[in-house]
Amino acid sequence: MKVLVNAPFQVNGQLQEAIDEKVGKLKTYFDRIVEAEIFLKVGENRHRHREQIVEIRLNVPGTTLFAEDRSDIMEKALAGATEKARRQLMKYKKQISGNH
Numbered sequence: 001m002k003v004l005v006n007a008p009f010q011v012n013g014q015l016q017e018a019i020d021e022k023v024g025k026l027k028t029y030f031d032r033i034v035e036a037e038i039f040l041k042v043g044e045n046r047h048r049h050r051e052q053i054v055e056i057r058l059n060v061p062g063t064t065l066f067a068e069d070r071s072d073i074m075e076k077a078l079a080g081a082t083e084k085a086r087r088q089l090m091k092y093k094k095q096i097s098g099n100h
Contacts, residue, residue: 001033007040015040018075022082026058030089035059040074054081058089065092 003023005011011019023036036058043051049072058065065088069080 001027002035004035004037005040006038008042009040011040015074015078018078022078023056026082026085026089029086030060030093033058033060033089043070052077054078056081056085058085060089060092062096063092065089 001024003020005016005019019038023038026036027033036056039053039055039057041053041055043053045051051070052072052074053068053070054074054077055066055068058067065085067081067084067088069077069084071077071080
């Protein structure tokens with residue numbers, strides 16, 4: 001699986017490790033992920049914090065899955081987005097295996 005990270009800022013080592021770990025775990029739920037594209041964004045100021053946004057686009061055979069989460073901490077948004085992606089992968093895997 002190819003992992004691409006897009007961000008309007010320099011991604012530090014700690015955040016990159018978290019991305020590699022969390023996104024890498026998705027492969028254990030569905031091993032046919034072709035590519036994972038991670039978009040890191042900084043949103044508007046909310047309650048004295050800038051909103052951190054993580055979007056994940058997973059290219060799997062036959063479709064593209066998309067998950068997004070927002071938080072005041074980038075790692076927390078990453079965890080939420082990967083959990084949403086995991087649920088979508090499980091649903092997709094069940095859907096395609098049920099058709100055979």
